[in-house]
Amino acid sequence: MSKLYSGAEIVFKCLEDQGVEFIFGYPGGAVLPIYDELKNHESIKHILVRHEQGAGHAAEGYARSSNKPGVVLVTSGPGATNAVTALTDAYMDSVPLVCITGQVPTHLIGTDAFQECDTTGITRPCTKHNWLVKDIKNLSKTIHKAFEVATTGRPGPVLVDIPKDVQFQKTNYLKFKKKNKLNSESYNQFSQKNIDDLIKLMSKASKPIFYTGGGVINSGPKASELLRELVNVTGFPITSTLLGLGAYPGYDNYFLGMLGMHGSYEANNAMHDCDLMINIGARFDDRITGKIDEFSPKSKKVHIDIDPSSINKNVKVDLPIVGDVAKVIGSTIKTIKKVKPNFAKSNKQKISKWWEKIQKWRSINSFDFVNSTESIKPQYAVQRLYELTKNKDTYITTEVGQHQMWAAQHYKFDKPNHWMTSGGLGTMGYGLPAAVGVQVAHPNKLVIDIAGEASVLMTMQEMSTAVQHSLPIKIFILNNEYMGMVRQWQELLHDKNYSESYTAALPDFVKLAEAYGCVGIRATKPDELDDKIIEMINTERPVIFDCVVDKEENCFPMIPSGKPHNQMLLGPKDQKENKITKKGKTLV
Amino acid sequence: MVKSRSAYSVPGKQGKFDTHIIVVWVDNEAGVLARVAGLFSSRGYSIESLAVAEVDPKLNISRITIVTTGTPQVIEQIKLQLKKLVPVHKVADFKKEDKNVIFREMALLKVVGNNLKREKALKVCKKFNAVILDKSSKSVVIQVTALRKDIDLMSKNLKKFGLVSVSRTGAVAMTRGAEIFK
Numbered sequence: 001m002s003k004l005y006s007g008a009e010i011v012f013k014c015l016e017d018q019g020v021e022f023i024f025g026y027p028g029g030a031v032l033p034i035y036d037e038l039k040n041h042e043s044i045k046h047i048l049v050r051h052e053q054g055a056g057h058a059a060e061g062y063a064r065s066s067n068k069p070g071v072v073l074v075t076s077g078p079g080a081t082n083a084v085t086a087l088t089d090a091y092m093d094s095v096p097l098v099c100i101t102g103q104v105p106t107h108l109i110g111t112d113a114f115q116e117c118d119t120t121g122i123t124r125p126c127t128k129h130n131w132l133v134k135d136i137k138n139l140s141k142t143i144h145k146a147f148e149v150a151t152t153g154r155p156g157p158v159l160v161d162i163p164k165d166v167q168f169q170k171t172n173y174l175k176f177k178k179k180n181k182l183n184s185e186s187y188n189q190f191s192q193k194n195i196d197d198l199i200k201l202m203s204k205a206s207k208p209i210f211y212t213g214g215g216v217i218n219s220g221p222k223a224s225e226l227l228r229e230l231v232n233v234t235g236f237p238i239t240s241t242l243l244g245l246g247a248y249p250g251y252d253n254y255f256l257g258m259l260g261m262h263g264s265y266e267a268n269n270a271m272h273d274c275d276l277m278i279n280i281g282a283r284f285d286d287r288i289t290g291k292i293d294e295f296s297p298k299s300k301k302v303h304i305d306i307d308p309s310s311i312n313k314n315v316k317v318d319l320p321i322v323g324d325v326a327k328v329i330g331s332t333i334k335t336i337k338k339v340k341p342n343f344a345k346s347n348k349q350k351i352s353k354w355w356e357k358i359q360k361w362r363s364i365n366s367f368d369f370v371n372s373t374e375s376i377k378p379q380y381a382v383q384r385l386y387e388l389t390k391n392k393d394t395y396i397t398t399e400v401g402q403h404q405m406w407a408a409q410h411y412k413f414d415k416p417n418h419w420m421t422s423g424g425l426g427t428m429g430y431g432l433p434a435a436v437g438v439q440v441a442h443p444n445k446l447v448i449d450i451a452g453e454a455s456v457l458m459t460m461q462e463m464s465t466a467v468q469h470s471l472p473i474k475i476f477i478l479n480n481e482y483m484g485m486v487r488q489w490q491e492l493l494h495d496k497n498y499s500e501s502y503t504a505a506l507p508d509f510v511k512l513a514e515a516y517g518c519v520g521i522r523a524t525k526p527d528e529l530d531d532k533i534i535e536m537i538n539t540e541r542p543v544i545f546d547c548v549v550d551k552e553e554n555c556f557p558m559i560p561s562g563k564p565h566n567q568m569l570l571g572p573k574d575q576k577e578n579k580i581t582k583k584g585k586t587l588v
Numbered sequence: 589m590v591k592s593r594s595a596y597s598v599p600g601k602q603g604k605f606d607t608h609i610i611v612v613w614v615d616n617e618a619g620v621l622a623r624v625a626g627l628f629s630s631r632g633y634s635i636e637s638l639a640v641a642e643v644d645p646k647l648n649i650s651r652i653t654i655v656t657t658g659t660p661q662v663i664e665q666i667k668l669q670l671k672k673l674v675p676v677h678k679v680a681d682f683k684k685e686d687k688n689v690i691f692r693e694m695a696l697l698k699v700v701g702n703n704l705k706r707e708k709a710l711k712v713c714k715k716f717n718a719v720i721l722d723k724s725s726k727s728v729v730i731q732v733t734a735l736r737k738d739i740d741l742m743s744k745n746l747k748k749f750g751l752v753s754v755s756r757t758g759a760v761a762m763t764r765g766a767e768i769f770k
Contacts, residue, residue: 124623125630129674132618149674261595286597293600309668312661493593562598 028075030102033167050461054433056086061437077115092424097157154307205276214243215281223326239267250412265366272565294564399455402484429458513544603659615675637758701750
């Protein structure tokens with residue numbers, strides 16, 4: 001008879017078989033048997049967080065920067081409910097997470113036992129799937145299935161709830177057979193005819209655009225390489241969603257910048273006026289489309305996505321292509337090379353007028369701002385941070401708000417998996433724990449959380465995690481004392497009634513850093529910024545950088561509510577110099 | 589123009605609503621009905637009626653039949669979202685007007701009244717496979733199987749003959765002919 005293992009042992013055997021190196025977690029009564037077993041498994045390191053939400057976001061940061069699933073281990077009741085925000089965040093942004101929760105013993109389920117909650121019920125809408133394992137015989141099968149569900153198709157979070165008595169019970173371990181190719185046949189439903197149709201549309205188009213999203217990143221580094229080749233082969237302009245940044249180099253001439261509510265003028269106008277839109281791994285989010293009825297009215301739309309339910313959900317498309325982004329782009333390039341080897345050259349004439357138009361939009365320089373010698377402008381701070389870190393293979397995370405948009409606008413990413421931000425759910429407090437996870441995956445790389453002072457206070461306790469595990473993350477706070485995006489909307493939409501958006505009694509971030517046992521740096525004047533940033537980069541310990549910026553700077557350009565892409569609100573410089581279009585003016 | 593004060597877009601035009609019958613084959617496991625029903629409620633889809641029971645005890649398969657309404661786009665989403673659920677095996681979609689599909693609902697109707705009233709009540713139900721399941725000197729329990737609209741009409745008409753209680757199932761569906769849905 002083969003050896004019998006306890007449930008807790010089986011959990012670790014499964015994690016080992018899945019190649020898991022790190023668990024982000026927090027112990028508690030209902031997971032103690034699993035924590036007891038931790039000492040016997042040297043290949044798995046546990047990162048102790050300070051709050052279960054932090055464990056979730058750290059696992060997200062780990063997953064997104066390494067293309068591996070993140071693993072979370074928390075206890076029942078409050079442990080599970082605290083992880084819900086991170087699970088929802090991962091669900092919205094398609095991040096593969098496997099969350100293991102303890103549960104009260106099976107005979108107490110449903111009795112309102114101590115630290116009991118209906119974990120699978122609560123997390124059902126924010127996971128791809130979840131399981132309550134009541135029978136030890138199903139445990140290993142379930143955990144392996146959980147990894148499969150989390151990482152295949154459109155990735156996402158899953159949860160396995162294990163009652164404490166099951167963790168003690170013993171059974172055989174069922175070895176898992178790894179499938180050779182994940183994301184293969186069942187997900188690649190496209191045919192050669194789809195690719196031929198796409199190429200037909202591409203050769204007919206005179207105003208084409210690629211609109212790429214997080215799906216390119218999720219498809220793996222190969223997809224980003226292929227995307228670059230596809231742009232080269234076609235000569236088409238490309239724009240990206242917030243989550244897709246880095247799949248294509250941000251400084252390249254073909255790249256029009258991010259699109260959407262705070263996207264560039266050229267990207268949004270090109271989206272509106274194009275005659276062919278090729279959506280690769282994006283999902284027509286409402287921050288991208290604006291008013292659906294007036295969204296890119298004259299274009300044929302192609303949508304490449306691994307998730308069939310993302311197609312035709314918000315916007316009706318003319319050519320749906322269901323498949324893994326890398327596979328679809330690969331086939332497209334192959335076919336173009338075979339059928340029209342000189343595609344870019346022969347097509348150049350046809351789209352030259354389109355490029356001229358784009359150059360005109362681009363000349364407006366919509367990310368521009370009025371700089372100051374007195375106070376640090378937040379945009380300037382991000383620009384300097386970019387210039388001083390761009391040659392260092394830097395990983396950037398953000399919180400949510402104005403600073404997030406400025407980071408997206410002014411930091412020019414050139415590699416996938418280097419940009420971690422909460423897009424779909426918009427979770428303030430995401431960036432700091434995410435940076436912890438990124439640093440765990442890349443211990444020798446520079447990891448910076450571009451933060452706002454309001455967001456970062458939501459998960460500030462994770463600095464303690466960074467210190468404990470010697471993770472030298474850098475928290476670069478653009479401190480304007482306001483919830484900046486809330487303040488901006490109140491200024492523009494609610495007659496400057498700044499209701500509860502100012503934070504009085506902020507902590508002294510330098511002293512706070514010292515209290516946590518890390519390093520605090522403050523910059524208040526533009527001329528000292530560079531030196532201080534360099535000091536931060538050269539510090540080998542975690543740093544909280546308090547960058548005191550202009551308090552009332554707004555994030556422009558902006559698509560006002562309910563407006564189509566070609567009616568953007570531009571920044572103060574353009575407004576002053578009267579450069580904005582007639583259409584734009586009516587909105588100011 | 590009234591300035592919108594929301595950062596969300598305003599709703600666009602709404603398409604025409606159709607009634608569809610969605611049939612879902614699922615693993616009969618704990619919570620599967622909550623998953624399916626939760627999908628409908630969380631995404632704002634409607635459920636007009638729902639019928640569920642195990643149909644294959646050996647393979648552990650249940651069949652869920654849901655009557656819903658929505659624009660063609662919403663119906664398409666319902667199907668695609670259902671297919672993403674792990675315990676879902678296959679999803680069929682029939683339009684209410686589809687002549688190749690049989691739909692049936694069952695109802696139990698309790699009528700209390702004198703002989704005359706009860707007889708009149710039976711007459712109303714006659715067309716719809718009425719079966720008397722229980723009889724007493726004052727009451728009768730009638731089982732009918734019919735379409736939703738027929739049962740609606742029947743219960744309306746039976747009011748004056750002493751209908752005191754109605755218990756109804758959701759619709760179930762089956763294709764005509766030898767073909768089955770794969």
